[in-house]
Amino acid sequence: MSRAGESPVNARSLLWTPSDSVRDVNRRRIIRAVMAGPGTQVSIARQTRLSQATVSGIISDLQKEGIVRADSAEGERGKRIRLGPVRGVAIGVEVNHNGLTVAARRLDNSNVQYESIEFAADQGGSLWVRESVRLIKDLVAEIGLDENYILSIGLGVPAAVDPRTARVTQVAASLSWDLSGEPGARFRDHFPHVPVIVDNEANLAAWGEATYGAGRDHETVLFVKASTGVGSGLVIGGLIYRGRHGLAGEIGHLTMDPLGTVCRCGSRGCLETFVGGARLIDQVRQAYAGYRVDLPGSLESMIERAKNGDVVCRRILQDAARNIGLALARVCNLVNPEIVVIGGELGRAPDMIVQPMMEATRQYALHGMFEGTVQPMTIVGSELGLHAGSRGALEFAILADMTVQDAS
Known part of the structure; x- marks a missing residue:
């Protein structure tokens, strides 16, 4: 929640900027790291692979702008940096052979909410996009925001995904419904302009367990x-x-x-x-x-x-x-x-x-x-149990510009 007199900032305005200057790119990386979870300047520098001097300077500017806040602690670098009055929601979707799970989290707190649905293995092709969209909208409304605050969608699918193009390279022969092409593109009509970060669902579950589990x-x-x-x-x-x-x-x-x-x-x-x-x-x-x-x-x-x-x-x-x-x-x-x-x-x-x-x-x-x-x-x-994939997808999509890298 924002303090009296402070107007919450839409998270999109902080990250969806056209500038590619080195400082602006680094600024976005640091904001994303804080959105993923509070941390010290030392841990943020490690996560973003930026120097501590760079992180310290940008954090100082972000504090002055009210975008981040620092908890009291001994020494500047020991303070935990957390998000200020910034509104946004991140989404994670894990699609399996017989169902899917959607995770949603407001960027200004750590509470993750989940919804799941099961379907027959031969029904997934006609259901998975429609049901994903429905559950996303339901969860966003449930946490008190609307679709205009969706920052990113992480999408895990039961297929191999080319890390450079986000296109499916191989789908299980037993999967009777179509996952070919670029699965993330199927969300464009429902959430225009929202970036959809696609990966194999086991990869994103691994990310979830490695980061939070x-x-x-x-x-x-x-x-x-x-x-x-x-x-x-x-x-x-x-x-x-x-x-x-x-x-x-x-x-x-x-x-x-x-x-x-x-x-x-x-x-x-x-x-x-x-x-x-x-x-x-x-x-x-x-x-x-x-x-x-x-x-x-x-x-x-x-x-x-x-x-x-x-x-x-x-x-x-x-x-x-x-x-x-x-x-x-x-x-x-x-x-x-x-x-x-x-x-x-x-x-x-x-x-x-x-x-x-x-x-x-x-x-x-x-x-x-x-x-x-x-x-x-x-x-x-x-x-994380059966939520590992959707939780990993959610957090991975927040950090997408830092974590999507050449994997060969």
């Missing part, structure tokens, strides 16, 4: 999303690693058995054919074949049954964890992350899957990751 304060974070399919995102030094074509992180398509079941990608024996949601449910049905038992119809219900003592569901989840652990060992031998965060539906059962996953990873990965004086690599459950 279980991976914060770690240099290298590998996030694994295990639900209907299996994907992952890698954050190194505050940047998402995407690869030349946006295809980095496709852990679900690591070959586990060259002669195995044909995967939806066209290959054989991919990790997804062992641990994808549909495969796990099929294993439960096979185990109970011929018995009159109410069978789980979703991965969520299967996990609930396992938590309630169903030994079949529990064993299948633990076997899946061991297979993921084997795949993780291969990935860890290449990138050597500090921490692996397990999210998606399986991330809701860390007490059942983390230990067998860690055991398999330790068995097949290089021992140096777990021995010696350096903190060992670890595997943990997600802190």
